[in-house]
Amino acid sequence: MKVWDLHCDTLYQLRKAENEGTPYLFEKNDRHISLEGLKKGDYLLQCFACFVDKKEDEGNLLAACMEEADVFYQLLEAHPEELMQIRTPEDIRRLETSGRIGAMLTVEEGGVCLDQAGILRDLYRLGVRMMTLTWNYENGLASPNLVPENDDEPCYPAEGKGLKEKGLEFLAEMERLHMIADVSHLSDGGIRDMLKFAERPFAASHSNARSVCGHVRNLTDEFLRGMGEKGCIAGLNYCPMFVDPDYGKKKTSDLRSTVHGLALHARHMMNVGGEDLVALGSDFDGIDGDLEIPDASQMERMAVGFLDEGFTSREVEKIFWKNAKRFFEENL
Numbered sequence: 637m638k639v640w641d642l643h644c645d646t647l648y649q650l651r652k653a654e655n656e657g658t659p660y661l662f663e664k665n666d667r668h669i670s671l672e673g674l675k676k677g678d679y680l681l682q683c684f685a686c687f688v689d690k691k692e693d694e695g696n697l698l699a700a701c702m703e704e705a706d707v708f709y710q711l712l713e714a715h716p717e718e719l720m721q722i723r724t725p726e727d728i729r730r731l732e733t734s735g736r737i738g739a740m741l742t743v744e745e746g747g748v749c750l751d752q753a754g755i756l757r758d759l760y761r762l763g764v765r766m767m768t769l770t771w772n773y774e775n776g777l778a779s780p781n782l783v784p785e786n787d788d789e790p791c792y793p794a795e796g797k798g799l800k801e802k803g804l805e806f807l808a809e810m811e812r813l814h815m816i817a818d819v820s821h822l823s824d825g826g827i828r829d830m831l832k833f834a835e836r837p838f839a840a841s842h843s844n845a846r847s848v849c850g851h852v853r854n855l856t857d858e859f860l861r862g863m864g865e866k867g868c869i870a871g872l873n874y875c876p877m878f879v880d881p882d883y884g885k886k887k888t889s890d891l892r893s894t895v896h897g898l899a900l901h902a903r904h905m906m907n908v909g910g911e912d913l914v915a916l917g918s919d920f921d922g923i924d925g926d927l928e929i930p931d932a933s934q935m936e937r938m939a940v941g942f943l944d945e946g947f948t949s950r951e952v953e954k955i956f957w958k959n960a961k962r963f964f965e966e967n968l
């Protein structure tokens with residue numbers, strides 16, 4: 637089964653390892669994503685996020701993002717026969733017959749733009765095609781849905797914290813550019829504003845259903861319904877804390893990410909938001925814990941597991957790659 641994945645933090649891990657003097661190989665490694673694993677997992681496309689953490693890169697958010705974009709370009713340059721950068725609908729149409737794996741550059745943390753629309757446009761020119769408005773810190777655009785200082789505690793939604801004026805300005809500019817606005821990590825108030833003000837479909841690249849697992853990083857039924865009506869997309873996140881229905885009841889370290897759990901989310905999200913809404917957004921290389929699907933190479937096991945859970949092969953195809961492919965073909 638082909639795979640189109642909306643989010644991973646591999647560029648961040650490669651940058652961090654390099655900066656710490658312990659570089660590892662993208663080609664083959666024992667982490668979540670390697671070139672070997674993507675091939676074995678039959679990937680059609682992986683979105684690679686430039687992820688920055690304000691705590692680690694205070695005052696240097698943009699520089700950290702640019703370093704990760706450089707890692708992305710180094711991977712492309714090292715593997716021209718195997719990877720293909722995707723920037724346009726035309727690129728997507730060429731991808732399937734190219735025999736290569738698509739690679740799309742994205743950003744996780746709108747704060748890297750330093751609230752300057754010119755920097756947003758430069759990122760677009762660099763190939764960035766999707767960007768989360770926030771990560772887990774408030775920035776000039778909006779607020780997140782959890783407080784990172786309490787990462788191990790049940791988190792609470794920042795009710796009422798909608799998009800800031802600059803956030804609305806950025807949304808309009810992203811829509812003009814055809815850079816996808818990504819609401820994963822965004823506050824409930826912010827997502828409500830997105831449903832109200834967005835004129836084009838947007839994404840939640842790595843978020844599940846809050847009715848199935850009550851973590852505030854997941855989407856409420858109100859949001860799933862609204863996003864489905866707007867032609868949006870939401871990628872299943874494999875993080876145990878966002879998958880396990882026992883979140884809040886068990887210790888964080890006892891939570892599990894199982895194929896069954898992911899299937900519960902997918903089914904609920906389709907029931908509420910429609911069958912075109914659901915895609916994959918593993919969050920590989922950004923998560924840890926007990927993962928039944930331990931890395932990219934094992935994705936076929938997840939496809940087989942979804943069939944065992946009662947999904948039709950047509951539904952599995954839609955979730956694994958067809959919904960995402962159509963979404964980007966229509967919206968880039």
Ligand SMILES: [Zn+2]
Pocket residue numbers: 744820821842919922
């Ligand atoms: Zn994330």
